[in-house]
Amino acid sequence: xxxxxxxxxxxxxxxxxxxxxxxxxxxxxxxxxxxxxxxxxxxxxxxxxxxxxx
Amino acid sequence: xxxxxxxxxxxxxxxxxxxxxxxxxxxxxxxxxxxxxxxxxxxxxxxxxxxxxxxxxxxxxxxxxxxxxxxxxxxxxxxxxxxxxxxxxxxxxxxxxxxxxxxxxxxxxxxxxxxxxxxxxxxxxxxxxxxxxxxxxxxxxxxxxxxxxxxxxxxxxxxxxxxxxxxxxxxxxxxxxxxxxxxxxxxxxxxxxxxxxxxxxxxxxxxxxxxxxxxxxxxxxxxxxxxxxxxxxxxxxxxxxxxxxxxxxxxxxxxxxxxxxxxxxxxxxxxxxxxxxxxxxxxxxx
Numbered sequence: 001x002x003x004x005x006x007x008x009x010x011x012x013x014x015x016x017x018x019x020x021x022x023x024x025x026x027x028x029x030x031x032x033x034x035x036x037x038x039x040x041x042x043x044x045x046x047x048x049x050x051x052x053x054x
Numbered sequence: 055x056x057x058x059x060x061x062x063x064x065x066x067x068x069x070x071x072x073x074x075x076x077x078x079x080x081x082x083x084x085x086x087x088x089x090x091x092x093x094x095x096x097x098x099x100x101x102x103x104x105x106x107x108x109x110x111x112x113x114x115x116x117x118x119x120x121x122x123x124x125x126x127x128x129x130x131x132x133x134x135x136x137x138x139x140x141x142x143x144x145x146x147x148x149x150x151x152x153x154x155x156x157x158x159x160x161x162x163x164x165x166x167x168x169x170x171x172x173x174x175x176x177x178x179x180x181x182x183x184x185x186x187x188x189x190x191x192x193x194x195x196x197x198x199x200x201x202x203x204x205x206x207x208x209x210x211x212x213x214x215x216x217x218x219x220x221x222x223x224x225x226x227x228x229x230x231x232x233x234x235x236x237x238x239x240x241x242x243x244x245x246x247x248x249x250x251x252x253x254x255x256x257x258x259x260x261x262x263x264x265x266x267x268x269x270x271x272x273x274x275x276x277x278x279x280x281x282x283x284x285x286x287x288x289x290x291x292x293x294x295x296x297x298x299x300x301x302x303x304x305x306x307x308x309x310x311x312x313x314x315x316x317x318x319x320x321x322x323x324x325x326x327x328x329x330x331x332x333x334x335x336x337x338x339x340x
Contacts, residue, residue, distance in 0.1 A: 036234050037069070040077075044090060044231040047079040051088045054081075054208070 058090050065092045069235050073247025077231040078115075083132060084123075095244060098230065104243045107232050112176040116195070118168035133192075133201045141169045141194055141201075170195040175206060175229060188226030248339045255335045262328040266320040278314035283307075 061077075069075050076093040097116045104110040119127075124141055127133035143164075172195050177186035180203070188206035193199060211225035234245030280291075284303060293299070301308055 033235055036237075037066075040231055040233040044077050044079055047228065047231065048088060048090065050227060051079065051081055
C-alpha cells in the first residue's frame with residue numbers, strides 16, 4: 001500500500017477500483033491529520049477575522 | 055500579509071517532524087498591519103497537561119529582539135526603557151540551556167546581538183479587584199524588568215453583573231493557534247510527530263551503523279602486538295608499496311612474535327538488525 005501511495009506500479013492490468021481501494025485505506029491516517037490542520041487553520045482565520053473587524 | 059504563505063509553507067514542513075507548531079496572529083504596530091507567524095514549539099511554554107490554549111492560564115514565549123527594534127519600540131512608547139537606559143545581553147546565565155540556545159549563542163561583545171524577552175499571555179489582577187484580567191506581559195529575561203503590559207481583551211468582551219456592577223467574566227482574545235500532527239496519547243498539550251516516533255529507532259540505527267563502521271575500520275586498519283624479543287625499530291612499522299624490510303630473526307620467530315589484534319569485522323547479525331530497524335522506521339513513516 002505504501003508503494004501504491006508513492007506511485008509505484010506493482011501489478012499490470014489491474015482494475016482502477018482495485019488500486020483505489022488500498023489508496024483510500026492508506027490515506028485514512030493522512031485524512032485525520034488534514035482534518036486537524038484544517039481545524040487549526042479555521043481557528044487562525046477566525047483570529048484574523050477578529051483583527052480585521054477591530 | 056506577505057509572510058503568510060511562506061510561513062504556512064514552513065509550518066507544513068515542520069509539523070510532521072515536530073508534531074506541534076504554533077501560529078501567532080496579531081496586529082503589529084511597527085508594521086501597521088496584521089501578521090501571522092510560525093512559532094517554534096520549543097519557544098512556547100505551556101502547562102503540559104493543559105486542556106487547551108483557550109483556557110490555559112499562562113502561555114510564555116521566548117522572543118529575541120534586536121537592539122534597534124527595542125529602541126524603536128521604546129521611542130514609539132510600546133516598550134519601557136530600563137532604569138539603566140539600555141537592555142543588556144545576559145552575561146550571567148548559562149545560555150547553553152534553553153530552547154534559544156540551539157538557534158545560536160549570543161555574543162556579549164556584539165552590540166547588535168539580539169536580547170531575550172519573555173512574552174506572557176496570562177491572567178493577572180492588576181487593579182486588585184480580586185478578578186484577574188487577561189494581559190500580555192513582556193519582560194526582559196535576565197533582569198525580569200517588565201517592558202510592556204497590554205490588555206488582552208476588548209470592551210465588548212467584559213461581562214458585568216448589572217445589579218452589583220461587578221465584572222463577572224472577561225472574554226480574552228487569543229493570539230496563538232496550535233497545529234497538531236497527531237494528538238499526544240498521554241494527554242499532553244503538545245502533539246506528536248514523526249520526530250518523536252522515529253527518534254528511538256533512529257538512535258538505534260545510528261548506534262548500529264557506528265558500530266558496524268567502527269568494526270570495519272578496525273578490521274581494515276589492522277594493528278596488534280609485537281613481542282619485545284623481535285628486534286625492530288621502536289614505534290609503528292610502516293611499509294611503502296612493494297617494500298621488504300630486513301629483520302634479524304627467522305620467519306617462524308617473526309610469525310610467533312607478531313600477534314594481530316583480533317578484529318572480527320562487522321557483525322552480520324548487527325547488519326541484519328540494522329535492516330530490521332530501518333524497515334520498522336519505514337513502517338512508522340509511510
